[in-house]
Amino acid sequence: MKLFSTRFISGAALAMALSVAPAAFARTPVDQLVIGTSLAQVLSLDPQQGTEVKTQEILANTYDRLVQFSGEEGYAIRPQLAESWEVDDTGITFHLRDATFASGNPVTAADVVFSLTRLIMMDQSAAANLKNVGYTPETIADLISAPDEKTFRIEMTDSVIPESLLYRLAGGTASVVDSAVVKEHVSNDDYGNAWLRTNTAGSGPFVLRRWTPNDVVLLEANEQYWDGAPAMRRVIMRHAPESQAARLMLERGDIDVANALTAPDVLTFTDKEGFSIDEVKTGGYYVLSMNAGREPLSNPLVREAIAYGIDYQGIADTILGPYGRPRNVPVPEDFEGAIDNPDWSFQPERARELLAEAGYADGFDLTLKTIAQTPRVDMATAIQASLADIGINVSIQQGNGSDIVASHRARDFDLLIPQTGAFMPTALGSIDNFVTNPDNALEANNAGNFVWRSAWDIPELNAMRNEANGERDDARRLELLRQMQEMFIAQKPAVLPMFERFEPIVISERVHGYEGHPWSLTRLDDVTKTED
Incomplete structure (x- = not known):
């Protein structure tokens, strides 16, 4: 059963905590996950724009897709926002679960249509996986539809097989956004991009509280999450580009996970008590x-x-x-x-x-x-x-x-x-x-x-x-x-x-349930921590 906490610290206290030099950090709290990483390539948090590897873990936890997969069960496609789906000769019909966005708005098939249309019409590199199999600004309106609030339909082109289409819809760029919130922030026909680059409008287990480029990303638990609030009250991704410094922070307990270490620093944790290496x-x-x-x-x-x-x-x-x-x-x-x-x-x-x-x-x-x-x-x-x-x-x-x-x-x-x-x-x-x-x-x-x-x-x-x-x-x-x-x-x-x-990801033994994802879409809602 997922744990849940409503304790929050003030913005001022949070800012003070994040500004403390690494040497002053205490052992990380049991309800917070701290990840040492490189944020150098996090350029935009708009899910229909950001494609960089480290961006994907942020998107994976602030948004949902129709379907998902992980290293478990042979990388099989599994439900996420879609509870079930049927494949026929011409397309795939998805049936959505009851879910809400962080705003409280219900997730509907119209939001899925809006999100995929937005992806294609923005026509950025994020759209390549669907554009390359025939979903283009000229065709998208005829290929996707919402027969009712909980039913989404996508037609297959001649250039895609069902398995391939499902995996494309499992990607971070196919995240479903809250269409009502995004429309409120459209400026100069930008599809809400200027706002969504630095804000989130998803239904995922966490919401974005703060992003300072090349410094820190702070995610807080979404108490309205449809699958129950996550055990981690807060996730902090710290920019730690210097591998030796990140290694020392992990050894001291200042961070719980390190995923940007050099190969020699990763190997220092081989068979080291208190740590494991996940080679994804x-x-x-x-x-x-x-x-x-x-x-x-x-x-x-x-x-x-x-x-x-x-x-x-x-x-x-x-x-x-x-x-x-x-x-x-x-x-x-x-x-x-x-x-x-x-x-x-x-x-x-x-x-x-x-x-x-x-x-x-x-x-x-x-x-x-x-x-x-x-x-x-x-x-x-x-x-x-x-x-x-x-x-x-x-x-x-x-x-x-x-x-x-x-x-x-x-x-x-x-x-x-x-x-x-x-x-x-x-x-x-x-x-x-x-x-x-x-x-x-x-x-x-x-x-x-x-x-x-x-x-x-x-x-x-x-x-x-x-x-x-x-x-x-x-x-x-x-x-x-x-x-x-x-x-x-x-x-x-x-x-x-x-x-x-x-x-390669080095993980403290205090952390349980952290599983690296092939596309860096690592979900953190089932992660737990122990005191020792």
């Missing part, structure tokens, strides 16, 4: 994005040379550790339908031969952009050293989340290290980011598309991807996926998977 498989990758719209990266031979010019195993052993393992195919090796890895191990002589064949025997200069965040900064330095061995002089430009993400979306880079996820835990879900680019033209301005950002034109791969997404025969879809992986390797990708990505 994301299905995504750390990627080297190459701007194929710029010379010499437009040349496939140059891209192949770079693929042979990176010491993947060395980086995995010395930097990544629990954060990842080498893999150059955009489907994890243990997913059904995955092909073997190509021989893109560190072979500097082979890389130099390819550069000479491409007409760059004397090498060239490039700039590598990366978010100043673990483990990407150290990866960038290692890549810089590896590529120097083959004659490519790389300078590194670090920046905060907003700077680097903006450069990526604007195609303003030579090399860049982003990370991907998988929209569902299958080969189809993991490869989608790497093979989707319906229109490579600059004027298409499809910044929500991962491949478009690298200006890599892949019409054949995109066509095969569309076929696989609409193929309901499992055997035929698996064969298409194998062909796509082979074609991806053969084309010397401008979006080079380097390492399958894991999220």
Whole structure:
């Protein structure tokens, strides 16, 4: 049974508590969960806009989706706002539970229609997962409906199978917002975005009390939550970008969970009494994005040379550790339908031969952009050293989340290290980011598309991807996926998977029920804590 507390401290007292230096922190209270993390990439809390990894845990706890999944039960889709649903030949019908938003307004099917319409009409990168399977500003009104207050209906396009659509609706960007509250805050036809960037209007187990960028996020229990108030009266996410400081805070009991530690600091907790390490498989990758719209990266031979010019195993052993393992195919090796890895191990002589064949025997200069965040900064330095061995002089430009993400979306880079996820835990879900680019033209301005950002034109791969997404025969879809992986390797990708990505989280033994999520949609309503 979920516990519940109505005790609150004043805003002034809270501000004082949060401003105390870490060394002065006492053991965290039993009814508060304190998470040490990096908030550098939290740019917007609008669920139809914010896609960054750390944003998702905030959205997961302040909003609900129709459906959800976790690492339990084989990643099976489970109910959330929808109590049940039926799949037929043309669409899916959802039946909503009785639930209310934090405002007290009832959650209705009209709110679901409003939220998904808002997602598509705002037309930002958050909409990519639905836009890429045919839900567009031109089609959305005809594809979703609310037959009554508790019934929501979505039609399937020719580019999506039921399983894939359900997983897309389980994502943070498909969160259901309180349409009445959001409409009250619309300004200059912005769909309420200016207000919702820094406020919440959801039905989740927590509500946003405070967000100070690169400092703190404070969530308070939603006493009206439809599944009962959470045990944690308060969740505090503290910006702790310095790994050693965060490790010491965790050891002292100043924080309960740390999810932005360096690999060496994570490993100090191996078999350490009082702590556990949750190594979350994301299905995504750390990627080297190459701007194929710029010379010499437009040349496939140059891209192949770079693929042979990176010491993947060395980086995995010395930097990544629990954060990842080498893999150059955009489907994890243990997913059904995955092909073997190509021989893109560190072979500097082979890389130099390819550069000479491409007409760059004397090498060239490039700039590598990366978010100043673990483990990407150290990866960038290692890549810089590896590529120097083959004659490519790389300078590194670090920046905060907003700077680097903006450069990526604007195609303003030579090399860049982003990370991907998988929209569902299958080969189809993991490869989608790497093979989707319906229109490579600059004027298409499809910044929500991962491949478009690298200006890599892949019409054949995109066509095969569309076929696989609409193929309901499992055997035929698996064969298409194998062909796509082979074609991806053969084309010397401008979006080079380097390492399958894991999220290591160190958790105090005082915390129970904290389970990391593949998409960082970690729910905290069932988390409890003990005194010791």
